[in-house]
Amino acid sequence: MATSTPETRDQPQVAPFILNHVGDVSRPRRGMSTAADLAHLPGEAGIVANVRNTLGWVRRGNEHLLEQHRRFGPVYRTVFAGYTVVCVADPEMVMSIARDDHTWSTALAWLTFFQGIDAKINAAQVDSPLFLDFKPHRDARKILQPAFGHTATAGYFDAATPLFEKAIDRWVAQGRVSFKEEIRSLLVEVSTRIFLGVDSGATEFEHALIDYWEGPLSLSRSALLSAKWRRSIRGHRVLCEMLRSRIAERRATGGDDLFSRLCAKTQESDALLDDDGLVRLVIGVMAAAFATTSSGLASMAYLLAIHPEWQERMREEAFAVSKGRVSYEDSKQLEVSSRVWKETMRLYPIAPYCARRALHDVDLGQFRIPAGTFVMGLISVVMQDGSLWSNPQRFDPDRFTEERAEDKKSKASFLPFGTGAHTCTGMHLANAEAKSFWHAMLTRCRFTLERSYQGRHTYNPAGIVSGDVKLRIERL
Numbered sequence: 524m525a526t527s528t529p530e531t532r533d534q535p536q537v538a539p540f541i542l543n544h545v546g547d548v549s550r551p552r553r554g555m556s557t558a559a560d561l562a563h564l565p566g567e568a569g570i571v572a573n574v575r576n577t578l579g580w581v582r583r584g585n586e587h588l589l590e591q592h593r594r595f596g597p598v599y600r601t602v603f604a605g606y607t608v609v610c611v612a613d614p615e616m617v618m619s620i621a622r623d624d625h626t627w628s629t630a631l632a633w634l635t636f637f638q639g640i641d642a643k644i645n646a647a648q649v650d651s652p653l654f655l656d657f658k659p660h661r662d663a664r665k666i667l668q669p670a671f672g673h674t675a676t677a678g679y680f681d682a683a684t685p686l687f688e689k690a691i692d693r694w695v696a697q698g699r700v701s702f703k704e705e706i707r708s709l710l711v712e713v714s715t716r717i718f719l720g721v722d723s724g725a726t727e728f729e730h731a732l733i734d735y736w737e738g739p740l741s742l743s744r745s746a747l748l749s750a751k752w753r754r755s756i757r758g759h760r761v762l763c764e765m766l767r768s769r770i771a772e773r774r775a776t777g778g779d780d781l782f783s784r785l786c787a788k789t790q791e792s793d794a795l796l797d798d799d800g801l802v803r804l805v806i807g808v809m810a811a812a813f814a815t816t817s818s819g820l821a822s823m824a825y826l827l828a829i830h831p832e833w834q835e836r837m838r839e840e841a842f843a844v845s846k847g848r849v850s851y852e853d854s855k856q857l858e859v860s861s862r863v864w865k866e867t868m869r870l871y872p873i874a875p876y877c878a879r880r881a882l883h884d885v886d887l888g889q890f891r892i893p894a895g896t897f898v899m900g901l902i903s904v905v906m907q908d909g910s911l912w913s914n915p916q917r918f919d920p921d922r923f924t925e926e927r928a929e930d931k932k933s934k935a936s937f938l939p940f941g942t943g944a945h946t947c948t949g950m951h952l953a954n955a956e957a958k959s960f961w962h963a964m965l966t967r968c969r970f971t972l973e974r975s976y977q978g979r980h981t982y983n984p985a986g987i988v989s990g991d992v993k994l995r996i997e998r999l
């Protein structure tokens with residue numbers, strides 16, 4: 524990045540101890556420990572609470588968070604995977620935490636999860652837009668913007684569709700599919716194709732990405748004590764090497780994948796990013812894309828399997844829009860599909876929170892939150908808030924129709940992709956992938972669960988329905 528000084532208009536009020544620790548808050552040079560004096564807040568702390576909450580999040584997902592919200596109220600302290608955090612479940616507060624970047628830092632929060640995996644992350648070499656704020660963040664978004672615009676997304680849609688069709692044809696021929704497992708590999712294959720423009724090396728890339736991404740859930744951050752943490756460091760190194768070795772070739776040959784687009788863009792004389800930064804930005808984007816869309820598709824497969832009437836509605840619409848392959852433009856007419864996808868993300872939230880840290884002391888409702896506090900704005904809890912949604916635990920995609928518009932009841936009601944400056948870069952791509960996939964699937968087959976079970980929400984680390992989602996497939 525060309526500059527490390529936030530513009531004057533960006534200067535937030537920052538507690539001096541934070542500045543001393545991280546330097547420039549727009550590009551923090553390292554993460555911070557999460558301890559803060561929060562004894563005045565309801566909630567829990569300590570080793571037992573840590574284990575209970577970590578298991579609660581992982582095994583019972585949003586149900587655990589809703590339970591804590593009922594028990595402790597809209598602002599409470601907790602400890603999760605070793606991080607001391609304040610969880611916030613009030614819709615308006617969640618909204619302001621996600622959007623008010625003069626009070627809350629995104630970079631300081633997300634960096635905390637990943638600090639130590641790689642020395643350069645700590646030295647503020649960009650890895651993800653989530654590790655940046657203010658001007659450096661805007662620069663990173665500016666670099667990414669053309670690679671996520673309408674034309675690029677239409678291109679990714681066209682590249683993804685034949686891969687979806689090929690996999691679905693195989694499942695149909697087999698008469699069954701272990702959906703959760705297969706959709707994850709399929710989405711990695713699709714991501715490798717549309718982000719990196721390669722059809723080979725997907726498995727090696729997948730392993731490295733999984734290892735890197737799961738590091739922050741290690742109970743110990745010592746390479747000596749934790750195999751998970753060691754794998755995470757190694758995974759990150761492998762990713763860097765794989766990408767770095769391909770830059771020159773991409774600049775020579777070009778391509779319409781994300782990596783080639785960014786390689787071309789960062790070759791320009793006024794480039795905001797050097798080659799190392801480019802590699803790290805691509806890893807950051809791919810890490811954010813990894814397992815999010817595939818988790819949503821797995822949860823949706825489960826919901827459609829147990830609600831065959833919605834399969835029929837979506838199938839009818841899919842055939843009405845196109846009997847063969849659907850184009851990106853035409854996919855915009857798939858409104859029933861869009862409602863079911865939204866309802867899936869509401870009932871089985873993929874990303875539970877917007878992570879932030881207080882830059883200075885601030886009031887949240889009746890509580891004073893000290894500077895440096897790690898705060899999670901629980902978008903997943905708001906998406907099931909009984910004051911905003913009718914019968915919130917019920918699967919009811921029509922709540923998103925224009926007539927009912929439950930998602931518009933409050934600006935904070937439905938934020939599966941976050942909001943504000945750090946709104947998900949891949950939002951349109953994820954929505955497009957979901958439409959392409961379900962159009963291909965529902966125009967080819969009907970499906971039911973091989974073994975019926977009561978699914979629940981889990982975090983792994985993205986939110987996903989429990990169980991293996993094994994499907995019995997019947998050719999149309």
Ligand code: HEM
Pocket residue numbers: 621629651652653654664807808809811812813815816819873874876877878879938939940941942944945946947948949950952953
């Ligand atoms: C259904 C799938 C997805 C969901 C639910 C999701 C959700 C989110 C959320 C909630 C945030 C904001 C986090 C915060 O404010 O703390 C975010 C940020 C981000 N997402 Fe996604 N995401 C999804 C798919 C993707 C995909 C496919 C990509 C890439 C192609 C992607 C790339 C990113 C990036 C780069 C950011 C950081 C943006 C920034 O800091 O400016 N996401 N995502």
